[in-house]
Amino acid sequence: MNGHVRAHRCDELFFAAPMKKTMNRDRKKQIYGGKCSKMQTSESFRLSAFLSFSGGLQDAYTYNVRDHVFANAQTGNVVLMSQNLMQGNWSDGIHYMFPLLSFAAGIFIAERIENRFKKSRGIHWRQIVLLIEIIMLGAVGFMPRSFNVIANMMVSFSCALQVQTFRKVHGYGYASTMCIGNLRSGTESLSKYMRNKDRKSLIKALHFFGIIFIFAVGAGTGGILSAMWNTKAILVSPAILAFVAILMIREER
Secondary structure (H helix, E strand, C coil), X not given: CCCCEEECCHHHCHHHHHHCCCCCHHHHHHHCCCCCCEEEHHHCHXXXXXXXXXXXXXXXXXXXXXXXXXXXXXHXXXXXXXXXXXXXXXXXXXXXXXXXXXXXXHXXXXXXXXXXXXXXXXXXXXXXXXXXXXXXXXXXXXXXXXXXXXXXXHHHHHHHHHHHHCCEECCEECCCCCCHHHHHHHHHHHHHHHHHCCHHHHHHHHHHHHHHHHHHHHHHHHHHHHHHHHHHHHHHHHHHHHHHHHHHHHHHC
């Protein structure tokens, strides 16, 4: 089935499990706003959790191992780039500019891949993106520190591919490689639940906060592995992404 679209019953939604025996299907459909028909595998909470863990690990890796550059949080790179350029530290400013440009290039390439292969009956376009990520991050793991600039560019490019390709969890727009948007959406949904007691808003908030928590665990793990394995720590990410690709292939079948 092209697009990795799989039928999901409402009671199979991640946070709906506790309600299986107490709520009928119509009531669940009402709570989830009708999102009870088909959902792409790429939007499942399980898959999004693996991607977020990998995203957190990558950010911790580039910061701890590759000259304190952020792979995902490009806002930090913009701040450091502008600060150094305006202080006349041209080499340091350009140092932070390269990952920023690489991130933009990753978004551009991911969009082109989607446009070119979205209707393909062969390999799914998201699997193509995952394959590129796996190859690039695997190569980074074997680059010495003298190649930090190139390594950071490759990780930023890979992160951009991921954030552009995987943008929803259970139909909710999210980011698997950064937290600010998820924190905003989760807090907004929690506020709505506290005001209206709308269970759908609570479920939505739990999805976002769950993704943030998993990202944080990935970042903490990345910090520990960076201290232990140095440049090789990033190799955990392509292993995770390979597992994600396998999940998508299995769901397709």
